Amino acid sequence: MPDGACPDRAPAAALPPSRPNDEAIEAAVRAVLGSLEGDLTTKEAALLAELEALGRTVKRVKAEIAALGVEDITASHIPSATDELDAVVEHTAGATNEILDCCETLERLEPQLGAEGQAALRGAITRIYEACSFQDITGQRIAKVVAALKAIESRVAAVVSAARGAAAARAHPVARVCEAAAEGARPAPTDGQALAQGPQLPGAGVSQDEIDRLLASFD
Amino acid sequence: MDKSINVLIVDDYRTMLRIIRNLLKQLEFENVEEATDGQEALAKLRAGNFGLVISDWNMQPMTGLDLLKEVRADARLKATPFIMVTAESKTENVIAAKQAGVSNYIVKPFNAETLREKIEKVLANA
Numbered sequence: 001m002p003d004g005a006c007p008d009r010a011p012a013a014a015l016p017p018s019r020p021n022d023e024a025i026e027a028a029v030r031a032v033l034g035s036l037e038g039d040l041t042t043k044e045a046a047l048l049a050e051l052e053a054l055g056r057t058v059k060r061v062k063a064e065i066a067a068l069g070v071e072d073i074t075a076s077h078i079p080s081a082t083d084e085l086d087a088v089v090e091h092t093a094g095a096t097n098e099i100l101d102c103c104e105t106l107e108r109l110e111p112q113l114g115a116e117g118q119a120a121l122r123g124a125i126t127r128i129y130e131a132c133s134f135q136d137i138t139g140q141r142i143a144k145v146v147a148a149l150k151a152i153e154s155r156v157a158a159v160v161s162a163a164r165g166a167a168a169a170r171a172h173p174v175a176r177v178c179e180a181a182a183e184g185a186r187p188a189p190t191d192g193q194a195l196a197q198g199p200q201l202p203g204a205g206v207s208q209d210e211i212d213r214l215l216a217s218f219d
Numbered sequence: 220m221d222k223s224i225n226v227l228i229v230d231d232y233r234t235m236l237r238i239i240r241n242l243l244k245q246l247e248f249e250n251v252e253e254a255t256d257g258q259e260a261l262a263k264l265r266a267g268n269f270g271l272v273i274s275d276w277n278m279q280p281m282t283g284l285d286l287l288k289e290v291r292a293d294a295r296l297k298a299t300p301f302i303m304v305t306a307e308s309k310t311e312n313v314i315a316a317k318q319a320g321v322s323n324y325i326v327k328p329f330n331a332e333t334l335r336e337k338i339e340k341v342l343a344n345a
Contacts, residue, residue, distance in 0.1 A: 096234045104241070126245060126331045129238050133328045136235040140277065140306055192257075192282025195312050199327070205308025208333060211324050214310065218317050 026055070065163035078153045085142045096135040103128050140198045220342050224270025225250045229260040229286065230304075231278040239273060239304070242331050246338065257281025261289050264296055271342065276305035276312070284319060291320040300341040304329065 040048065103125045110118050199205075206214070226248050228239045236253045243251050252267070254260035256278040264272070272290065276283040283303055290296045303316050306327040313324055322344070323337040 093232075093234055097237070100234065100237055100241070107241075122245065126242070129241055130328065130330050132238055133235060136230075136232045137306055137328060139232060190282065190285045191288075191315065192276065192284030192286075195284065195309075195315055196277040196282055196307060197309065197312075198277060199306035200308050205326070206310055206313065207308075208326050208329070211308075211313050211326055214313050215317060215324060 029055075062163045065160055074153055074157055078149050081149055082146050085146055089139050089142055092135050092138060096132050099128060099132055137199050144198050220339055221270065222247045223250065224248070224342075225252065225268060226271045226273065227252050227254060227260060227263060227267075227269045229254045229257065229272065229274035229278070229283065231255050231275065235275070239334075242334055245331065246335055257283060257286030257289070260286055264290065264299070265293070269299060270345070271338065272299055272301045273304055273338075274301065276303055276307045276316075284316060287316065287319045287321055298345070300345045302337055302341055304334075 106121060106125055110121055113121060226243060228236055228243070228251060230236050230239070230253075233255075236255075240251050240253065252263060252269075254263055257274075258281045260272070260274065261281070263269075272286075274283040274286055281289075283305065287301055287303070290299055290301060297320075300322045301320070302323045302325060303321050304325045304327060305312070308326045316324055322341045325333055325337055
């Protein structure tokens with residue numbers, strides 16, 4: 001492999017240590033503290049005690065994070081949640097299409113009614129069409145939730161990976177080059193993609209009246 | 220208002236295409252074609268003769284805004300009336316669409332009356 005080439009997956013064992021291991025640091029700090037204790041003031045001793053306690057807390061938290069069942073989150077919980085949400089979209093789309101089938105059947109019956117009946121039926125069908133657009137909006141909202149779940153999945157995996165000591169591997173120059181190359185390979189978003197945010201929560205976006213006024217202000 | 224024009228509706232949700240098509244039918248627009256993203260729409264626009272485009276914004280790979288820019292940059296298509304019908308309801312989206320040359324902008328969910336009113340206005344100014 002030429003220098004600088006990105007392997008598909010950098011072998012962790014081949015990576016040079018980019019920093020001393022945690023045990024070595026801890027041993028060195030303890031040795032220094034042990035040599036200092038006799039000359040410390042009360043305030044300095046208290047500060048060192050706090051630092052030691054903080055070190056123990058950090059070590060315990062790292063162990064707890066490392067022991068988290070992240071495999072469950074990435075292999076089961078989040079895929080399962082996104083599958084359920086996909087099923088919601090699929091079922092609502094199916095139901096919406098059934099409703100639209102019924103509306104189209106009713107529309108074909110319109111000529112059999114008198115003028116008043118036709119107008120009433122047309123009005124009701126129009127309202128059903130308007131209401132059925134919920135499927136588009138809910139589909140877009142669910143897509144936003146799925147994207148958020150995937151972002152959480154990736155952040156959790158990154159935190160746990162760092163707690164397990166994989167940070168050293170990520171600091172390896174070849175790994176960094178590969179990440180940068182992958183980032184660079186993605187095309188920059190177009191204006192339309194950058195501005196696409198999906199439906200806003202009620203009250204967060206502008207209303208049709210406000211849009212009309214905004215457009216009129218350009219004339 | 221000439222209701223014999225060809226109308227292209229663009230949306231990645233099939234049910235939304237069907238709803239808009241049915242609402243257009245109620246408004247007596249019978250010549251309606253569909254596309255599910257900007258690229259497919261652009262190919263149809265370049266191959267056909269359309270008097271109105273009604274497009275969603277949030278589609279992949281080509282969004283409605285990017286389609287609008289392509290339409291306005293095309294010498295043959297640039298005068299085609301273009302209505303954005305979208306859930307994107309931030310002021311910055313409306314301004315970006317207006318600056319790109321949108322003819323009108325409808326926020327989802329919308330009602331049939333709003334669609335009729337905007338189509339009439341846009342075609343009257345065409």
